[in-house]
Amino acid sequence: MTAQDSATPASPIAVSSGILLAVLGVVAFSLTFPSTVWGLESFGPWSLVSVRSVLAAVVAGTFLLAMRVPLPERRHWAGLATVAAGVVVGFPLLTTLALQTSTSSHAAVVVGLLPLTTAAFAALRTGRRPSRTFWAAALAGAAVVIAFTVQQSGGTLHAGDLYLFGALLVCAAGYTEGGRLAQWMPGWHVIGWALILCLPLALAGSAVALAYEPVRLSAHGVVGLVWVAAGSTFFGLYVWYRGMAEIGISKASQLQLAQPLLTLVWSVLLLGEALSPAAPPAAVAxxxxxxxxQRART
Known part of the structure; x- marks a missing residue:
């Protein structure tokens, strides 16, 4: 499996397949913030993140054992640790803490900047330099999303924004490293081993957090927990990393420009949050x- 960021160009079939997989990842990720808000109805922030990681690791471990997947090579463990720190621990924890005070709509500003940040990380990590057209379109898309989400939130920053901007950085690093690793192993191996790497910490965190944070089970809370564990963390990252491996980290990252707008739609449908009239023109832009x-040279 060869990434577009490598020296060998991908075939048209691989590009189409990669785009489809990356789009599925974006759709799965777009439900993360609304699902987290639901999960917080039943769990505290530390409990939700810890139990989410444990459940996702159980799913991943079951697949790894059933398929008799061998341990990764030693040279890949540092990269897997970066994936684990960024997308398994850092991003879920920081965004969950932020969503205690921020709305799901406002938190979408994180993924509004994430595509540009991921492309920058990828350029530094892989040495590949996308064209000026690519960067101009990426900057324009980020500007549209940021302007829209700031307008949607009333133009003000919230206490949770520090958590959100921290989540932006660690997630971009995890995406970049995971996309790079997916050149040598299937995407589900990447997220699977990253989850297994975090399992001891997640188990200890769950035991401590559940002892101190009250649990009030509800249908919303359980559905939210299941989705962020199986949908966002395992399935979403599986198809996302596989898509990155086929079309390249930079191109895949820009598909996430649509994620904030999808998140806003889910926030309206699932959480009853208000949607600005500016949403349709922002979506077109x-x-x-x-x-x-996607058409620009990388």
Missing amino acids: VLVCIAVT
């Missing part, structure tokens, strides 16, 4: 920017 980045 973002789709144009995505189309340009």
Whole structure:
């Protein structure tokens, strides 16, 4: 499996498959914030993140054992640790803490900047330099999303924004390293081993957090927990990393420009949050920017 960020260009079939897989990842990720808000109805923030990681690791471990997947090579463990720190621990914890005071709509500003940040991390990590057209479209898309989400939140920053900006950085690092590793192993191996790497910490965290944070089970809370564990963390990252391996980290990252708008739609449908009239024109502008980045030379 060869990434577009490598020296060998991907075939048209691989590009189409990679785009589809990455889009599925974006759809799965777009449900993360609303699902986290639901999960917080039943669990405290530390409990939700810890139990989420344990459940996702159980799913991943079951697949790894059933398929008799061998341990990764020693040279890949540092990269897996980066994935684990960024997307298994850092991003879920920081965004969950932020969502105690921020709305799901406002938190979408994180993924509004994430595509640009991931592309920057990828350029530094892989040495590949996308064209000026790519960067111009990426910056334009980020500007549209940021302007829209700030307008949606009333133009003010919240206490949780420090958590959100921290989540942005660690997630971009985890995405980049995971996309790079997916050149040598299947995407589900990448997230699977990262989850297994975090399992001891997640088990200890769950035991401590559940002892101190009250649990009030509800249908929303259980559904939210199951989705962030199996949907966002395992399935979403599996298809995302596989898509990255086929079309390249930079191109895949720009598909996430649509994620904040999808999150806002889910926030309206699932959480009853208000949607700005600016959403339709913002969506069109973002789709144009995505189309340009996918056609631009990398």
